[in-house]
Amino acid sequence: MTQTDVLARIDRLFAERGGGEYHGESVTQLEHALQCAALAEADGHAPAAVAAALLHDIGHLLHGHGEDYLVRGVNDSHEDLGARFLARAFGPAVTEPIRLHVPAKRYLCAARPDYFATLSPASVRSLELQGGPMSADERAAFEAVPHFAAVVAVREYDDRAKVVGLVTPSFAHFRQYLERCLTVEPPA
Ligand SMILES: [Fe+2]
Ligand SMILES: [Fe+2]
Incomplete structure (x- = not known):
């Protein structure tokens, strides 16, 4: 799969499945993605972090679990699935905040006492499936991961990107960031 193929697949996934419910929230997958990217852009993050958001x-959008997987108690591991797919075209500055956005929730629940109270009911439910808050050792190890600041930032935007009816720039606007972040040499 070439980088062009990956971009085309991303376009198709958002066009065909972006209107689906964002697991248990009142915004669609596309609205959630655009709001998340808009928050990263507004905070002046590097293109890779905007792309990750x-x-x-x-x-x-890639997995086949359907939209009721949360209700059925399935942990869909969408963070790994997404990062593996995107690694065909993007480097770790894009894929790591994606691969780690679920552990980042577990991290923030342990590191910031007030964070848990900000989670939506759906996010609290999925936290249990994802392993609950990190231990002190897990937390220390997590703080040493590459791109830690972007990892935490994307997670915070993720939690906020659930505003019904919020107007954002379009998918086409943010797609330019994807083109700017493609790796020079496609990974083998
Ligand atoms: Fe997620
Ligand atoms: Fe999300």
Whole structure:
């Protein structure tokens, strides 16, 4: 799969499945992705972090669990699925905040006492499936991961990107960031 193929697949996934429910919230997958990217852009993040914000849940569009997986108690591992797919075209500055956005929730629940109270009911439900808050050792190890600041930032945007009816720039606007972030040499 070439980088062009990956971009075309991303376009198709958002066009065909972006209107689906964002697991248990009142916004669609596309609205959630655009709001997340808009928050990263507004905070002046590097293009890779904006791209990561836009694509952090692409695994939900890739997997075949349907939209009721949360209700059925399935952990869909969408973070790994999405990061593996995107690694065909993007480097770790894009894929790591995506691969780690679920552990980042577990991290923030342990590191910031007030964070848990900000989670939506659906996010609290999925936290249990994802392993609950990190231990002190897990937390220390997590703080040493590459791209840690972007990892935490994308997670915080993820939690906020659930505003019904919010107007954002379009998918086409944020797609330019994807083109700018393609790796020079496609990974083998
Ligand atoms: Fe997610
Ligand atoms: Fe998300």
